[in-house]
Amino acid sequence: MLAPERRGPPAVDKTSYLLSTYDIPVPRYTSYPTAPHFTPHFGPGDFAREIAAIPADEASLYVHLPFCQSLCWYCGCSMKVARDIDAMAAYGDAVCHEIAMVSGLLGRRQKVSTVHFGGGTPTWGPRKSRAGIMRAIRESFDLNADAEIALEADPRTITDELASELADLGINRVSLGVQDFDADVQKAINRVQPFHMVERAVTALRRVGIDRINLDLMCGLPLQTTETIEKTVDLALQLAPQRIALFGYAHVPWMKKHQRLLERHPLPSAAERYGLFAAAQARIQARGFIQIGIDHFAAPTDDLTKASVQNALNRNFQGYTTDSSQVLLGFGASAISALSTAYAQNDADIETYKKRISNGALATSRGRLLTVEDLRRRALIMDLMCRYAVVVPPDIAEGAAAALEPLLRDGLCHWENGSVLRMTADGRPWVRVVAACFDAYYQPSAARHARAV
Ligand SMILES: C[S@@+](CC[C@H](N)C(=O)[O-])C[C@H]1O[C@@H](n2cnc3c(N)ncnc32)[C@H](O)[C@@H]1O
Numbered sequence: 001m002l003a004p005e006r007r008g009p010p011a012v013d014k015t016s017y018l019l020s021t022y023d024i025p026v027p028r029y030t031s032y033p034t035a036p037h038f039t040p041h042f043g044p045g046d047f048a049r050e051i052a053a054i055p056a057d058e059a060s061l062y063v064h065l066p067f068c069q070s071l072c073w074y075c076g077c078s079m080k081v082a083r084d085i086d087a088m089a090a091y092g093d094a095v096c097h098e099i100a101m102v103s104g105l106l107g108r109r110q111k112v113s114t115v116h117f118g119g120g121t122p123t124w125g126p127r128k129s130r131a132g133i134m135r136a137i138r139e140s141f142d143l144n145a146d147a148e149i150a151l152e153a154d155p156r157t158i159t160d161e162l163a164s165e166l167a168d169l170g171i172n173r174v175s176l177g178v179q180d181f182d183a184d185v186q187k188a189i190n191r192v193q194p195f196h197m198v199e200r201a202v203t204a205l206r207r208v209g210i211d212r213i214n215l216d217l218m219c220g221l222p223l224q225t226t227e228t229i230e231k232t233v234d235l236a237l238q239l240a241p242q243r244i245a246l247f248g249y250a251h252v253p254w255m256k257k258h259q260r261l262l263e264r265h266p267l268p269s270a271a272e273r274y275g276l277f278a279a280a281q282a283r284i285q286a287r288g289f290i291q292i293g294i295d296h297f298a299a300p301t302d303d304l305t306k307a308s309v310q311n312a313l314n315r316n317f318q319g320y321t322t323d324s325s326q327v328l329l330g331f332g333a334s335a336i337s338a339l340s341t342a343y344a345q346n347d348a349d350i351e352t353y354k355k356r357i358s359n360g361a362l363a364t365s366r367g368r369l370l371t372v373e374d375l376r377r378r379a380l381i382m383d384l385m386c387r388y389a390v391v392v393p394p395d396i397a398e399g400a401a402a403a404l405e406p407l408l409r410d411g412l413c414h415w416e417n418g419s420v421l422r423m424t425a426d427g428r429p430w431v432r433v434v435a436a437c438f439d440a441y442y443q444p445s446a447a448r449h450a451r452a453v
């Protein structure tokens with residue numbers, strides 16, 4: 001990673017040194033192996049075989065609803081702007097069929113502890129799709145009485161009527177996409193939603209009893225300054241959320257061409273991004289929120305904080321979670337299922353997805369069977385991402401020694417008792433760089449990921 005003769009960070013301006021050395025493209029490690037290493041050789045037959053072998057323990061479900069009312073220029077999600085109600089309803093029907101198909105392959109009503117509706121915008125599109133999907137889930141699965149049923153929502157779509165609908169469906173946690181409250185930043189990212197609009201959405205949700213509210217903020221956007229992000233954080237805190245996600249903007253225009261539209265204004269430099277995150281982080285923590293992993297914050301009484309304190313935090317495609325299921329079944333275009341034996345991803349093209357499901361086939365287009373070695377490294381990397389410390393088996397430590405050496409020397413992590421690798425307080429923002437040392441598939445020269453901070 002570094003030339004061996006480097007002598008470590010100079011005493012002054014350690015942050016600049018770390019930024020110039022370690023702000024490299026690294027995965028976010030929401031899975032291991034990461035999605036670019038899924039292969040098209042893993043198809044529907046493979047997934048069907050793996051589904052049949054899933055143990056009867058509790059599973060989690062993810063449902064992808066890809067439609068949005070308009071395009072946010074920063075968006076890195078798998079989404080499509082859509083207004084055709086019939087087309088969106090047909091997609092909802094396909095998801096219902098897929099749920100029934102997968103349940104048939106399981107051959108039982110699998111217990112389910114968590115359902116997550118992600119997008120795109122699950123609150124955009126016909127009401128009957130959400131109702132139909134929820135019905136299909138309840139028919140096919142054995143949903144725990146206290147199951148968390150979470151949904152990602154765009155505040156611009158939330159009316160009193162929609163809030164009531166969500167409560168009737170049993171939704172009990174909502175993440176609202178806020179990103180930034182500054183009017184100029186909002187214009188620069190094509191996501192205009194003044195504070196009062198988000199406040200109204202939060203009030204509508206609380207009025208119907210949905211009081212587990214998460215807010216998504218982002219740093220690294222054009223025109224953001226320390227001042228604007230602090231103001232955004234203050235306004236977000238005024239809404240008294242249980243959790244705040246502070247995502248670093250992932251600029252990947254080679255994958256998401258529309259992100260070029262964001263380049264009309266200069267993007268913050270690495271040092272500026274770091275400063276923006278640090279400013280927002282300090283403001284959120286000053287209000288008593290506890291940082292969870294790299295980009296989440298939760299109230300001290302929140303389940304995520306408790307899970308973190310009890311070393312029970314987990315990480316999946318939605319980020320940090322209290323969910324401890326070993327099986328995540330993904331439904332909808334682009335959705336990924338994560339099993340203890342494999343990953344399987346559905347075709348991301350909505351029409352192809354619908355066609356395959358309507359032909360009675362699974363829509364798996366990529367995936368990967370996990371080897372014993374993958375499982376060892378997956379557990380290690382997830383532990384590191386969630387707990388900032390991990391027991392490293394001697395053979396893996398030996399293989400990672402050269403890559404780890406500069407990181408150890410620069411004080412980002414250190415060994416305890418010879419086998420526990422622990423991130424230092426200064427090193428925590430760089431945990432993905434340390435995790436990459438244990439990633440057998442990571443090739444720095446070929447890596448096309450967002451930057452480390
Ligand atoms: C599916 S969206 C949330 C629901 C809804 N579509 C919305 O935007 O309000 C999930 C979240 O991903 C985050 N996100 C989207 N694109 C991103 C990117 N390029 N980098 C980092 N975070 C991103 C945003 O914070 C967004 O709120």
Ligand code: SF4
Nearest residue numbers: 068071072075077120
């Ligand atoms: S951020 Fe949300 S609303 Fe905006 S385009 Fe992406 S998925 Fe759609």
